[in-house]
Amino acid sequence: MPGLGTTMGRGAATSFQEDLRNSDCILIMGSNMAEAHPVGFRFPMKARERGAQLIHVDPHFTRTSAMCQQYVPIRTGSDIAFLGGLIRYVLDNDRWFREYVLAYTNAATIINEEFQDAEDLEGMFSGFDTKTKAYDYKKAGWSYEGEEVAKSEPPPEIKTESFSQRLASLRNPTPPSDPELKHPRCVMNIVRRHYERYTPEMVAATCGCSVEEFLRVAETLCANSGRERTSAIVYAVGWTQHSVGVQIIRAAGILQLLLGNIGRPGGGIMAMRGHASIQGSTDVPTLYDLLPGYIPQPAVMRDHADLHGYLEQEKVTHGYWANLPKFMVSLLKAWYGPAATKDNDFGYSWIPRLDNNYSQLPTFLRMAEGKVRGLFLFGQNPAAGAPNAKLHRAAMRQLDWLVVRDWFEIESACYWYKGPEGVDPKTVPTEIFFMPAASSPEKDGTLTNTQRLLQWHDKAIDPTGDCRSDLGFLFDLGKRLKALYAGSDKARDQGLLNLTWDYGFDSPPMLPDGRPSRLPDEPDAEKVLREINGYTVADNRQVKGFSELKDDGSTACGCWIYSGVYPAPGYNRARERKRNPDNYTSPNWGFAWPHNRRMMYNRASADPEGRPWSERKKYIWWDEAAKRWTGVDEPDFEPDKAPSYRPPEGATGMASIAGNSPFIMKPDGKGWLYAPAGTKDGPLPTHYEPIESPVANLLYRQQENPTIERYDVPMNAKSAPLDPEYPIVATTFRLTEHYLSGPMSRFNSWLNELQPAMFIELSPELAAERGIEHGGWLVAWNKRGAIEARAMVTRRVRPLQVDGRTVHQIAIPFHWGFAGEVVGSSANDLTSIVADANVSMHEAKAFVVNVRPGRVEDFKDLPLRAAPWPTYRAAPDAPRSAQPEGQED
């Protein structure tokens, strides 16, 4: 999540859900929290009951909107225009938190003279190379005055995400600044100028809301921010799945920094994660370009031939990331054990090096060309859940072999004989292995939730039949592969052969009821967690935290940010479930990385001198008598660094971070309003239209994000801007009743009876225009596919007035597919594959379609047949009168 990483230092939610109860105002945008995160939504509800204002800004009115005092409809993909308008409002009306902004952000820092803003270049920034469609940092001059360009920026074809690259290294951790904010090139003035054109009228014209609705949100936010009050922002994949997703999140970061809402109780930016333990899968990553703990993957294009070169390139001089060598060497020791020695660079050369973009979308595009031969799917369902699912299915038909590990025979396991394409199984050469998976009560392990909290779960019973845990499967696979390659002296095999693989149980595992498990060969998940925590090599003593890690090979640690989760034998902090009635942060409930800090950057909850900003918003403060930071949480700061500390000349590492700089992961210790490095599509969020949009960019001549990767390949055609064939804006959304593309929910009758059928929500106006009846069938199609669904005609979807004309939106739930107890068309047969420059993210939340009444089979001219629908009942059950307000008379 570089949106948050670039702005504040770490790519994770800054706070924790329980803290939302302390908010005076919560802006929910790009998230349908009540429906997608109903359990966490208890905290916004508590805040509301304590008098907070809840605001929902969303393309369609959801159960979340129903709970909020303010709801503002906007056109999907116009979020930066809205947030930019808020930033302008805050600056123009002088509502920013002056002391906070001056002390804790880079507002006063002066930027290089060469930098040119979107204001100067009609929506582009300086340094754009039209050939590579990327910004060239060397020419861009985005950096702080006196700085050179970040030294380890990878070539643009690699979309890497790593803290150290994003943070960049500063030669001068105290760059030139103007605390008076007079200098024309200081960040504050650049930001002011950049957002000057985001007027309330422009916001209304671009987003389709009214000026009054926008102003009311702006005023509510401002009135509930400052010394005495705090506002929080909640987002989810409604922000990330855009061609400008990272920049939307950046814009929220700028807004929250200006209002002084980061690192303070009731403030922050809550990134609501979309999948169980998806935070965990970026921390101990399944991402192709990261090693555990956000350490960058070595790459062939950089000077990464040996460990020394790698560390020299990747480590930063100032701030916490100066410790990279300790984390990297400890990781290598954890992986390769005794085989990792100082002489062989601790086995560094055994790590595969990046030579291309191996993220999901490019990999599947290569697969479609027959360049990928085998695939493992663990709890993943690209045949229905990935953008442009049709293309994903076509790609998977090119495989030699496929292993699907899941509970049920999901779309990705049965695409070879069913599905909308009407595939002939004889034409699919793929050998498919369906391996039944154990569910969470049937295995030990941790989940890392949206607020970085690790919670352990014990196995309650053995899984039935041949079901096995993913951990057990991988452990067994590793053992078999090691046996297969045993004795090989090829260099490329040494990594596999030297991997420590000793996770078996020391004594036969027992179930909670006292009986022995019938699966004694499964690995001991606690051993894995102990390795992740880290230990000293000489005496195998678990370390108490990452501050004990060394770069000389004397410590091993599987993921440095998780260090401290298992600090002593028999003490698994992730297993702790102690409530503390006096402290709502519940420090003994699970373990939050880093170092059990519930709220990150919490040094900012105190003023530069270390005193709470106000009694009402007290959290962490400097105890002068004890010479320590104290409060209700672990300080996200060196516990004994006084507020008055100033780094001496030439200081490096944490010593270069002053006592009044809360953003310790940043080389200058500041929150970044302006990002001199780390975002590949510009230092300031700028409104671009979605790749497919029926509207011209009203703010700039540049229509779309110029750095986007379009993947103009067969089956992935996209509409040009303002395509008259496809005038309707579509977005996808979630229902509480189902989960993702349905592998865990559409096989369960209790959930299926609650939402049994694929439907599409549209406004009565659009329905009347096209002759679509509530409860009847409709077809939605675009250049990539066609789907059919029941029409849910409702005033919860409103036609918007965009730039003086009516733009219709439809909302499509994405939970259906062709496998399961209830089936229906998959929304992802309409979405496209594009990739933003920062994180290769697609744009499933904004695309264009057309609609008409009927079934897909009624039309011969559509690009693709839809999923055959099992008609439990031939006609709609609902009388026309079932929803009178859904009718257009």
Added chain:
Amino acid sequence: MNANPFTLEMLDVWKRPEPPKQQVETGFFTDTTLCIGCKACEVACKQWNQLPGDGFHWTGNSYDNTSALSATTWRHVAFVEQMDGTGGHVPRWLMMSDVCKHCVQAPCQEACPTGSLIYNEFGNVYVQQDICNGCAYCVVACPFGVLDRNHQDGKAHKCTLCYDRQKDGMTPACAKSCPTASIQFGPVEELRERARKRVEELQARGETDAYLYGAEATEEYSALNSFFLLKDKPTVYNLPEAPKRPVDNLKTNYLVSFATAVGLTVLSALCFSRGKK
């Protein structure tokens, strides 16, 4: 005298076990202003009580696809979608988790001819499945349409207020699973007190339309041990404005029958007396 064990066993049939000790009365307070319509209560209820799904019927009626309480749906979340902004209210989408009202004087219990419907030791209205003969008098007696006969076993079924969980000191499944405390479970007197405070709180905040439904007895109907906080007329939530006990009609009905009987007797007596002439 040594009794024949077989005889003793036969006598056991006539022995009655001690009835369970009376406990504090429990119930539900369902605060509709906190309901987010997640339907966790519906699913938790079905899971705990092992009730089957009712089939897959998309109704098009907002997000409500289970439509009503039934023999196999003991919690039902109603969606009142009024987004047209007419009728004097702002566009709104109300949600309410409906359930058996566990009336203090329950018409179903009064109508049950077999004694299957009882008040258990927690003061909850409970159908004893082994005694129910499936006559369905309770189904027509309930003014809320809660009771329903299952077409497979022919017996009446409804919310048990998780009698089995309560006996083990556990919270009923629906209340346990509710993420926003819209469904609250507890001793009913405490709940009534809490609910009254909650209404005062909402009124003070300017939400003057908040009121309690069924927290207190009316002239016509007893209090409900499972009562609701509503924001509009009961009929908006598909609840009866003034529920009625069929028993109340009995006096008049008996009088009418008696009068009819007397009248007919007199009439026939008259006829016979004339015939003698």
